[in-house]
Amino acid sequence: MNRLLSETDTAKLLKSLTLPALPAVLSELRAAQSREAGGAELAKIIGRDLGLSAAVLKTANSPSFAAGKLDSLNDALHFLGTANLDSVVTGVALKRALPLPPILGMFWEESTRIAAIAAMLAQRWRMVRPDQAYLFCLFRDCGIPVLTQRFPSYVNTLARAMANPARFIEIEQKSRATSHVVVGYLLARTWFLPELLAQAILYHHDFEQLYDERLLSLDSARLIALARLAEHLMQTRQRHEADPHWVDIQDYILTTLSISSEAYDDAAELVEAMS
Structure with missing residues (x-):
């Protein structure tokens, strides 16, 4: 159909x-990636949002990516790579943009x-x-x-x-x-x-x-x-x-x-x- x-x-x-709407941080990150910005600039963009930084680090250490013991945002960005970074940040931004009512708990x-x-x-x-x-x-x-x-x-x-x-x-x-x-x-x-x-x-x-x-x-x-x-x-x-x-x-x-x-x-x- x-x-x-x-x-x-x-x-x-x-x-x-x-x-x-598309979160500003995601728009800025994609613009930086399109001009092949270095890891330091990408870390700076994400680092301005402490909640996002913590979520990216947590995700990189999760079973989804199995990094294990990364303890800095720079390490997480290096481990994830450009494509994974965009997916992780986009996923985190989506969850934050759509908070759930209790009935959708899990x-x-x-x-x-x-x-x-x-x-x-x-x-x-x-x-x-x-x-x-x-x-x-x-x-x-x-x-x-x-x-x-x-x-x-x-x-x-x-x-x-x-x-x-x-x-x-x-x-x-x-x-x-x-x-x-x-x-x-x-x-x-x-x-x-x-x-x-x-x-x-x-x-x-x-x-x-x-x-x-x-x-x-x-x-x-x-x-x-x-x-x-x-x-x-x-x-x-x-x-x-x-x-x-x-x-x-x-x-x-x-x-x-x-x-x-x-x-x-x-x-x-x-x-x-x-x-």
Whole structure:
């Protein structure tokens, strides 16, 4: 299904929502990176925001990147590299821009765990860039907190949709005349994320269309599949919970990723060891 909005529909939707603007620090950081600024200048930009500095250092030391014992921002920037740095700062900025209501309590924690798994698998299988896999997993469902903030009753719609994933977007559309995938897509474009990430956000519930090159590039399809596999492995191997919907989509996921049963088993063991 083509979910792209016309300019008129986009303008109407943006009027009814309040999307967080691109943070100034992120804009400044990207401008510095585009002119290939040195690590000292990048550290200076991030260092002006103590909260951001602490979050970047914490993330670099987390299992997502496994640096371990970095104790300075300069060390963290050197370890992360340019591409990872942009993903980390963008992810931190997103979480700060969208504080969660209590009802979504573990939302960012779960998104971050899924992102860590996806980035690890992307690094291992070399099918998509790990930094893009990480960032996609954080932005994948970012439309949910936006809609929850704007429409408190959306949580009831969300509960119904989560109980029926195959009709998730349909349930949202009937209730709000929009969906979290469209809102997330608009936020991704507002924050100037790569188009392949924006497209993946827009279609990440359309597993049966992962092979449709008219809608999705191969990289976008792989991001969608990798994120859902990471979610499945987190749920079943780290939480030891059932994933009842996996049986309906696993063929789409594994075929898109072109991984063998041996590679799947290997990934499952690696994810279990991360917990």
